[in-house]
Amino acid sequence: MEKKSEISIVLxxxxxQGIQAVEHILTRVAKDSGFHVFATxxxxxxxxxxxNSTEIRISSQPVKAYVDRxxxxxxxxDNAIERLRSRITDETLILGxxxxxxKEKNSxxxxxEEIAESFGNKIYENSVAIGVLAGxxxxxxxxxxxxxxxxxxxxxxxxxxxxxxxxxxxYEIGKSLGLKFEITPSEEVKKQYLLNGSEAVAKGxxxxxxxxxxxxxxxxxxxxxxxxxxxxxxxxxxxxxAEDEIAAANMAIAAWYAGARAMVSTSGGGFALMTxxxxxxxxxxxxxxxxxxxxPGPATGLPTRTExxxxxxxxxxxxxxxxxxxxxPGNLCEAYELxxxxxxxxxxxxxxxxxxxxxxxxxxxxxxxxxxxxxxxxYIIKTDENYKRYALTDDGISPRGIPGYGKGLVRVDSDEHDxxxxxxxxxxxxxxxxxxxxxxMEKILQDAVPPxxxxxxxxxxxxxxxxxxxxxxxxxxxxLGKKDVAMLHFSQVYPVPPIAENYFKKAEKIxxxxxxxxxxxxxxxxxxxxxxxxxxxxxxxxxxxFSVEQVVEAISKEVE
Amino acid sequence: MSSAFDPKIYDxxxxxxxxxPGCGNFGIINELKTALAQLQLDPTQVVLVxxxxxxxxxxxxVKANMFNGLHGRSLPAAVAIxxxxxxxxxxxxxxxxxxxxxxxxxxxxTIRKNPDITNIVHDNQIYGLTKGQASPTTAxxxxxxxxxxxxxxxxxxxxxVAVALDASFVARSFSGNFQLTVELIKMAIKHKGYxxxxxxxxxxxxxxxxxxQWYRENTYLLPDSYDPTDRQAAFKIAxxxxxxxxxxxxxxxxxxxxxxxxAPYENDKTxxxxxxxxx
Ligand SMILES: Cc1ncc(C[n+]2csc(CCOP(=O)(O)OP(=O)(O)O)c2C)c(N)n1
Ligand code: SF4
Numbered sequence: 036m037e038k039k040s041e042i043s044i045v046l047x048x049x050x051x052q053g054i055q056a057v058e059h060i061l062t063r064v065a066k067d068s069g070f071h072v073f074a075t076x077x078x079x080x081x082x083x084x085x086x087n088s089t090e091i092r093i094s095s096q097p098v099k100a101y102v103d104r105x106x107x108x109x110x111x112x113d114n115a116i117e118r119l120r121s122r123i124t125d126e127t128l129i130l131g132x133x134x135x136x137x138k139e140k141n142s143x144x145x146x147x148e149e150i151a152e153s154f155g156n157k158i159y160e161n162s163v164a165i166g167v168l169a170g171x172x173x174x175x176x177x178x179x180x181x182x183x184x185x186x187x188x189x190x191x192x193x194x195x196x197x198x199x200x201x202x203x204x205x206y207e208i209g210k211s212l213g214l215k216f217e218i219t220p221s222e223e224v225k226k227q228y229l230l231n232g233s234e235a236v237a238k239g240x241x242x243x244x245x246x247x248x249x250x251x252x253x254x255x256x257x258x259x260x261x262x263x264x265x266x267x268x269x270x271x272x273x274x275x276x277a278e279d280e281i282a283a284a285n286m287a288i289a290a291w292y293a294g295a296r297a298m299v300s301t302s303g304g305g306f307a308l309m310t311x312x313x314x315x316x317x318x319x320x321x322x323x324x325x326x327x328x329x330x331p332g333p334a335t336g337l338p339t340r341t342e343x344x345x346x347x348x349x350x351x352x353x354x355x356x357x358x359x360x361x362x363x364p365g366n367l368c369e370a371y372e373l374x375x376x377x378x379x380x381x382x383x384x385x386x387x388x389x390x391x392x393x394x395x396x397x398x399x400x401x402x403x404x405x406x407x408x409x410x411x412x413x414y415i416i417k418t419d420e421n422y423k424r425y426a427l428t429d430d431g432i433s434p435r436g437i438p439g440y441g442k443g444l445v446r447v448d449s450d451e452h453d454x455x456x457x458x459x460x461x462x463x464x465x466x467x468x469x470x471x472x473x474x475x476m477e478k479i480l481q482d483a484v485p486p487x488x489x490x491x492x493x494x495x496x497x498x499x500x501x502x503x504x505x506x507x508x509x510x511x512x513x514x515l516g517k518k519d520v521a522m523l524h525f526s527q528v529y530p531v532p533p534i535a536e537n538y539f540k541k542a543e544k545i546x547x548x549x550x551x552x553x554x555x556x557x558x559x560x561x562x563x564x565x566x567x568x569x570x571x572x573x574x575x576x577x578x579x580x581f582s583v584e585q586v587v588e589a590i591s592k593e594v595e
Numbered sequence: 596m597s598s599a600f601d602p603k604i605y606d607x608x609x610x611x612x613x614x615x616p617g618c619g620n621f622g623i624i625n626e627l628k629t630a631l632a633q634l635q636l637d638p639t640q641v642v643l644v645x646x647x648x649x650x651x652x653x654x655x656x657v658k659a660n661m662f663n664g665l666h667g668r669s670l671p672a673a674v675a676i677x678x679x680x681x682x683x684x685x686x687x688x689x690x691x692x693x694x695x696x697x698x699x700x701x702x703x704x705t706i707r708k709n710p711d712i713t714n715i716v717h718d719n720q721i722y723g724l725t726k727g728q729a730s731p732t733t734a735x736x737x738x739x740x741x742x743x744x745x746x747x748x749x750x751x752x753x754x755x756v757a758v759a760l761d762a763s764f765v766a767r768s769f770s771g772n773f774q775l776t777v778e779l780i781k782m783a784i785k786h787k788g789y790x791x792x793x794x795x796x797x798x799x800x801x802x803x804x805x806x807x808q809w810y811r812e813n814t815y816l817l818p819d820s821y822d823p824t825d826r827q828a829a830f831k832i833a834x835x836x837x838x839x840x841x842x843x844x845x846x847x848x849x850x851x852x853x854x855x856x857x858a859p860y861e862n863d864k865t866x867x868x869x870x871x872x873x874x
Binding site: 272281415437442449 | 610613638639640642644647652654655658659660661662663664665668670671672673674675676678679680682683700701703704854857858859861863866867868869870871872873874
């Protein structure tokens, strides 16, 4: 049998059993060995117990998407196998503690607990398992030792040694199993970083000059909030855990008013409360950047699962007419770039800007090169005595001052107002102000991030995606290997970049692929362009991400 | 800088004031401008933050920076502005409905945070702008334009709540008492930390119970001998409903100020707002 250059390992067990630790260490061991890595997790909404799983792909080639295939399943408790039964095939090897796996056809039972105990404690079991897996992929021994050491750094030297020895024992066993995996290392990968979606959004925000975050915790968006808080000292970020989302959003807008670059990080349920502040931002033309990590709704929905179901919410949040910008990054680089860009665009146009991600995106990670360059563009002016906050200009953008910087007064009002910010009920002023606010849309469209085409220019079939599904569909199309199928991915979903129409016109058949129940983006395209056929839709809304295999199958049915 | 400012520097000459003749808000606006003038505060250094309501229109009529946001949301906005630029004098000003009703959660948590802001509440014990419904401070039994059978719930006691939350400065005033209100506003602005002044304000149009006369008869001035740092005494005064005390009811001078504890100000006092700008 030919040796395989790629492996998909799935670990499954209860919350609190240490799956996270295995994921953390093993992915780093693999990367430091020069292997490409991708990992993603799914978890239940509970702190202890239940059943969670992590998928780790390790490969000679870049891997950046979720697959159904399991090459090695490592169950960490008795119900793990049953929960993943549908994904187990004849090819799947089940490896783990003897009593969990012995009834399975294709399994290797190990005495992990016993081995751990021989080094002093049953809890070293996970280190043995990490070692076995590292041995199977023929990882670098030093990388294994270093990462175990780094992980247990704060523990006593005795505990560190025991874990290392337990892992080395596992490593030896793993190698001796003689499995057919041979993953080729690359020097380049060793120098790269492992980054997840949350870190990419947070670091992008910092690159865009974010210096204020107010939020109220809600999965899966809390991780971005946490990351910015962790970095607050290093980057001079003001952090406030607000009493609720209403406060958080009003704070972020007021922070921009006073001269900060502020963001909130929330999920659909939390954002629902922020919608009143979005129309405030629209009316007082004071920016806000919203990171929204989507999860399935309505209401509390599936708190720890994934969906692309909140596009309509952000598209229509707030009452009245005013412009906004919505980004939905498709990969880590885009998350970083658009995270930064959100701040520059918010500052430039004085409108709310959204960065839409989801649980799958935030919790997935892979090895990346340096992030692209991003620079901070600030548009604040020093005011003079005659400063008018809402001066009427040709492009609708009034120079924005901040209080205490210059001789002018900065006066904003949520009521309809004149150029000075004073309440008015004049029909004429009202009309002019509405037009001024909407006028910005022309320039916003010129600044639109165009959709990206993947695959041949000579396509017959066009798969249309947005946000987090980008890399899953790309891998699916590579597997499908059909020259006449291409993919158009939108990382700016609103306003829809006008250039998109050209791509639609060229296609014989357009197929929208979205992780929601009604095709919210397809509906937006229908609304934007007359005559684009948006009827074909591949939709998934069970809370779990599309897998590469599911996409291959679904697309195969649509193309000849 | 001249030795005293003329309160007129805060006037907006052609302001179209939307208050009813005789409204208690007129007293408060004069008191506020006088206090700002006596403190010699330059209008560019002051930010008035308000929600929505008759009282919340105040910043419209005062020449200073203004953030007139949403109903109930003056406090979160004020806290953020102070965090971003601690050099500014930030005054959150709104009605009793706006601050204690729609903004009740913010009222509680802003006191807990203790930012260095002044919170002036125009307490007319009624909703003015929406035409006479009960506010959180309307008395039980009072008949209103909505509560035809009289209010059926006990009123909210902002002073007692603030003392219970160990607010760093708690005072009550009456808009008809010019001198007292000016002094209390000045003290509140100078106080380091969150300062609440609940100002009793007659609504001549919709509240026919709590009139100028009623407030004069039902309030008393705290004596000079009163020690506002005594929390137990403050509680007693705050919960005594027979007569309403005016003056500084409670002070806790030892509370850390919120924005001063934040990481960006640990080694650098430059306001975050001004960093990277040519000052
Ligand atoms: C979210 C929201 N709900 C309701 C209103 C309508 N509203 C405007 S002012 C007000 C009450 C104001 O009462 P108060 O704060 O006591 O101020 P007053 O007018 O008495 O000075 C209400 C309910 C609003 N503007 N926004
Ligand atoms: S309605 Fe009442 S509070 Fe409003 S302006 Fe008239 S008197 Fe004053």
